[in-house]
Amino acid sequence: MHTAVFGLGSMGYGVAQSILKAGDTTYGFDVMSSQVEKFQSEGGSTESLIDAAGILDCVIVVVLNAEQTESVLFGEQGVVPNLKPGCVVIACATVSPEFARDMESRCKKHGVHYLDAPISGGSVKAAQGELSVLASGTGDAFNAARPALDAMAATVFELGKEAGAGSAMKSVNQLLAGVHIAAMAEALTFGITQGVKPEQFLEVISQCAGSSWMLENRAPHIVEGDYTPHSAVNIWLKDLGIVLDIASKAEFDAPVTTAALQQFTKASEQGFGLEDDAAVAKVYARDAGIKLPGE
Amino acid sequence: MHTAVFGLGSMGYGVAQSILKAGDTTYGFDVMSSQVEKFQSEGGSTESLIDAAGILDCVIVVVLNAEQTESVLFGEQGVVPNLKPGCVVIACATVSPEFARDMESRCKKHGVHYLDAPISGGSVKAAQGELSVLASGTGDAFNAARPALDAMAATVFELGKEAGAGSAMKSVNQLLAGVHIAAMAEALTFGITQGVKPEQFLEVISQCAGSSWMLENRAPHIVEGDYTPHSAVNIWLKDLGIVLDIASKAEFDAPVTTAALQQFTKASEQGFGLEDDAAVAKVYARDAGIKLPGE
Known part of the structure; x- marks a missing residue:
């Protein structure tokens, strides 16, 4: 099998490693040449995209958004027109269902299968080949993608026979995950104003009805003052923005998501955009004039 | 032991049953005489409050809010002035930390211990004697309350030596629990606009990073169309109102909670106030012109 991974960021690099481990001839491509060289030094193939495109069985796109996905697939140096028929594109970015359907249709014109396959789980699980994949596409797309999915994922949810269903479920998940991080930050800092220590918050609430997956995962970052x-x-900002774009097109009002996005936007404006998302708590702490652990 | 339970609603009735099962002489009081008679027919003592007050070891107050708690303890027919010294009041309503500290101080003047002890877990766990209690108070208050806590609770979090800490943690938990219900409703209905079926939402998201305790508990009500x-x-409306009152006094801005409360308020205004809280999804469904299961 010949597989190319486009995008060697924190998620894509782990995916590429998983594919390599599974024994495929694996090509890693990224705008940052240092990432490409690093992957080649670990066993990635050194051929250029122009030379490799025609023999690829599988193309995995792990970039940031729809714009980058379209550029990789159909931009000036887009790969799809150079792929052989029967090749599959596994598209992992968080995009709108509409965009996913459009990509599926354009790939089909080249005889290329398209799997709408947003991923979830974080960079650690990506490196371990244990992602969750929210996938939809034709039976042929699933069949062609199966070896790569087996290598990169612990769980594959098969959500339908058309592109779009995977992206729809991903946007639903991101809505909740983003709101839950903001709510955790709001509750933790509110607790501080009432004398509840962050470590006590984590210990007690994680055992109560107020718990969430995100609370258990992110509150420890605040308790430890570690915003890596x-x-x-x-x-x-990107993912809740996509959610609200999709919602807006469906004339769906999402006030809780809107409130959460405002807090992340403030965090970015206050200079915390590149810190861990738990740093949204710093917005609340500044507003309320309280200190977080480590400050 | 002689124990009185004030408030025989869905939570209080279960607490009274648990105390009775543990073997105490148990008195149940409520403004609804039918509830009192029902409890007496199950083994509750039939003596009047006037006759019983002086021999009580423990008073458990499971009413709706601070106003009702104050009325039971210190109103016109308030019980505290008639209690014997060393008796303990276990106050279970969701109230502000400030109110809890005030009650503790007023009980102390009568030689009565006060345990700030909001409860969590729902009516089923109340009836099984398996509540979670978020408790704070003096060592004497805990000692005097221990037999009752053992009978009514599976888990007792001991949060500090002064009243207020229990109520603070409870308000933090309610903030999250309320936001998570509204967020679940928002995400589930948003999903419907994108072709995600409610049962698929529940199956997939409960295994993903977007999950919460409340989602796993309440989304099934929507999937089944059962708003009992x-x-x-x-x-x-009450609990998030209390949270925002406390927050406001601390000059703490809680925008995500505010957005969630607005949705519950709309649900109440649209006539769903007495339905299960998952009915907040009906607000979103009406706004978006979509149908929920069972509609």
Whole structure:
């Protein structure tokens, strides 16, 4: 099997490593040449895209958004027109269902399968080949993608036979995940104003009805005062922005999501955009004049 | 032991049953005489409050709010002035930390211990004696309350030596629980506009980073179209109202909570106040012109 991974950021690099480990001839491409060289030094193939495109069985696109996905697939040096028929594109970025359907249709014209396959789980699980994939596409797309999915994912949700269903579920998940991070930050800092210590907040609330997956995962970052970006504040400007774009087109009013996005936007404006998303708590702390652990 | 339970609603009735099961002489009081008679027919003592007050070891107050708690303890027929010294009041309503400290101080003047002890877990766990209690108070208050806590609770969080800490943690938990219900409703209905079926939402998201305790507990009500009120919409008008009152006094801005409360308020205004709190989804469904299961 010949597989190319486009995008060697925190998620894509892990995906590329997983594919390599599974024994495929694996090509890594990124705008940052240092990432490409690093991957080649670990065993990635050194051929150029022009030379490799025609023999690829699978193309995995792990970039930031729809714009970058379109550029990789159909831009000036877009790969799809050079792929052989029967090749599959596994598209992992968070995009709108409409965009995913458009990409599927354009790939089809070249005889290329398209799997709408947003991923979830973070960079650690990406490196371990244990992502969750929210996938939809034709049976042929699933069949062609199966070896790569087996290598990169612990769980593959098969959500339908058309592109769009995977992206729809991903946007639903991102809505909740983003709101839950902001709500955790709001509750933790509110607690501080009432004498609740952050470590006590984490210990008690994680065992109560107020708990969430995100609370258990992110509140420890605030308790430890460690804002190393496992997932950055700015990711939520992008992802909740996509959610609200889709909602707006459907004339769907999402006031809780809107409130959460405002807090992430403030965090970015206050200079925390590249910190871990738990740093949204700093917005609340500044507003309320309280200190977080480590400050 | 002689124990009185004030408030025989969905939570208080279960607490009274648990105390009775543990073998105490148990008195149940409520403004609704039918509830009192029902409890007496199950083994509750039939003596009047006037006759019983002086021999009580423990008074458990499971009413709706601070106003009712104050009325039970210090109103016209308030029980505290008639209690014997060393008796303990276990106050379970969601109230402000400030109110809890005031009650503790007023009880102390009568030689009565006060345990600030908001409860969590719902009516089913109340009836099973398996509540979670977020408690704070003096060592003497905990000692005097211990037999009752053992009978009514699976978990007792001991949060400090002064009243107020329990109520502070409870308000933090309610902030999150209320926001998570509204966020679940927002995400589930947003999903419907994108072709995500409610049962698929529940199956997939409960395994993803967007999950929460409340999502796993309440989304099934929407999937089944069953709005039997385990916890009613109107409870959140009260509890999120208390949270925002406390926040306002601390000059703490809670925009995500504010957005969630607005949705519960709309639900109440649209006539769903006495339905299960998952009925907040009906507000979103009406706004977006979509149908929920069972509609």
